[in-house]
Structures are given as structure tokens and as C-alpha cells.
Amino acid sequence: MRTVLNKVFRRIVDLVRYSNRDIQQDKKNVFIDIDAKILVRRIKELFIIFELSGYAVFFRARFNRLTISVAGILASYRNVSLTWREPTRHKYSILCTNKNLKSWHNRVNIQKNIHLTFDYSPKLKLDSTNFALPFLMHTQIYTQYHDDKKLSFYRKLTKIIKILFAGNWSKVYHNATICNICSMLSRYEIIKYIISENLAKIVHSEEEFDLLLSGEYSNLFVLIDTSSMRINQQRWLEVISYAEFLLSPPGVTMPLSANAIEAMAVGTIPIINYSQWFLPPFKHNVNCLTFNSLVGLKETIKQALEMGGQRITNLRNKVIEHYDDKLNLNKSLQRIVSCPDKHVHLHMWSENPDYIRKAMGYQQD
Secondary structure: OHHHHHHHHHHHHHHHHOEOOOOOOOOEEEEEEOOOOOOHHHHHHHHHHHHHOOEEEEEEOOOOHHHHHHHOOHHHOOOEEEEOOOOOOOOEEEEEEOOOHHHHOOOOOEEEEEEEEOOOOOOOOOEOOEEEOOOOOOHHHHHOOOHHHHHHHHHOOOOOEEEEEOOOOOHHHOOHHHHHHOOOOOHHHHHHHHHHOOOOEEEOOHHHHHHHHHOOOEEEEEEEOOOOOOOOHHHHHHHHHOEEEEEOOOOOOOOOOHHHHHHHHOOOEEEEOOHHHOOOOOOEOOOEEEOOOHHHHHHHHHHHHHOOHHHHHHHHHHHHHHHHHHHOHHHHHHHHHOOOOOEEEEEOOOOOHHHHHHHOOOOOO
């Protein structure tokens, strides 16, 4: 009981501390108003994109679970404030909301209206006024460790391992969202198959892995046993930088993995089974390696292990080029802001099963 009360008290303190926060008012600013049932991670991503691009962020607070969750993360953001009122006279650079834009007509001086819809899928048709939110690396990389500022350094590290997998793969990854709605192999199926076919060298301890990294180049597929060791998030980008390829299977509630984005950021080539889920889609043998079946996975691993020289260099250069052009957060937001139309649509992913079914074209019961 005391633990629950302490948690409630901390959240109340957070709500007070971060309401009408003294942030840099002279900055470009954005007013975010969201009333959808989404995870706070989606809010984190919006905060990161706008804050990294130099915006002061005002989040419309309400007495609900989402606002309480948002208050609990604001210590990681310097220029984000809760605000309990809808804007009236204040001039905002951007309004970002999932609500009907007509409800805001002539109520406030807004330079750009971004209408959020949680319907990201490969079926999306993007045009001059419809944009997809770029997928981010793990949010801690930006807010806690600031490793997004060290990408040039990581790209220069010497490659030690041919193929690496270092993520979790418990049975929770094998679920209806991935297997049925999105119709793809789950992470659990993929790693279970790799182990059953003896396709990888399994590393069980940090000492064993560090010994591997300190040695000569290893033309192996290395799979880290995360039941006995974990790669700390603070060290994650460095570790995957040592690999030529990173196997990046789907996540738990989304068919993409942030690991693929992290790999591209540091110049490591992702091996994936969801290339069509990126907009624009990734291309096999251009900026990734792909597979669609377990047999195809085995062939792709063989292809990666046999690849060398200039072909890997060319692939790596294309990976970096794609990241810097299509996944760079500043450039992505600038494309949205510079659109001549005042009203634009930004499509985001949501883990809500109802949103996913709708985005994938399933009929609602």
C-alpha cells in the first residue's frame, strides 16, 4: 500500500513540477494535443523529434492516464511542458493533434497544422501532404545516453563480427499481432529455428563476448544468449557497430524492430523480414538483406557469411545514405514543416490492436 501511495505522490509532484514549465519561450514551438489510447512511447517519439529540431513543446494535459504517464518521463526533456489549457492568444509554430482540425479553425494563430492518424502500415499511400513518422532508435539513446550524437564515431569502428543477434526472443514475441494480423515470422520462431539448425555460435557470458571482440575478425554468426547476459543500452550502439550485419527480427507489438534503425544509424547492414513495412520500402541487396521464410532465412545467413570486400562496402554505404536521407529526424520534420500546405497528415504506428486491424484493412467486429 505504501509503495502505491508513494508512486501516486511522485506522479502528483511530476504533474505540478512540469506544468507551465519555464522553458525557452523564444524557440519555435509546437502544441501537442492527443486524446487517443496510445502508449506513452509514441509521445516520447514526438517529443524527441521536435526537441531535437529545436522546438519548445507544449503538451495538452488532462486528468487521465496518458497525462500521468507523460509527466513521469518529462525529466528527460528540457524543453517540454505540460499545459492545462487550449491555446487562445499564443502564437504557435505548429499544432500537432489527432483531433479534428476544423475544431481549431480561427481559434488560435497556427502556422502549420499536423493531423496525427494512427494507421501506419505498408498500405499507406504517401503524397505531398501525407507523411509517415520515421521510426526511431530506442528512446533512451536520445534522451539518456545521447548516442545519436556519436554516429560518425561508431561508423568508423573496425568490424569484428560478420553477423550478430543480441536481443530478447522469448515466447511473448510470438503473438497474434505479428503472426496473424501482420502475417510474418515472429522473432521467437526465427531464433528458435536458428538454434535448432545450429546456424550461429551462441555466446553465454560477457567475458566470452569481450574476448571475441578483442580478437581477430570472426566470419561467424554470433547469437548472444540474453538469458545469461545482456548488452546494456548504454553500450548498444557501440556493440552493434562491430558487426557487418545485424539480424533484426520483428518486435513484440510491432512488425518492425528499432534494432534495424539502430543498425543503419551506425552503418551495420540489417537482416530483416519486413522490408515492405518501411516507407519507402527497404530493398534486398541494396540497403538490407531480407527473407520471408525459415528456408529463406537460412539462405540469407549463408549469403551474408559468404559476402565480402567491395560488395559489403557498397551495401554499407547505401545503408548510411538511406538513414541520413530518409530516417534523419531533423530532415524528416523539415520536409513536413516546409510543405507549402498549411494542413498536413502525419501517420504513426500504434500498438493498439484495433488500430492495427483497421490499418491492415481488417473488418471490425
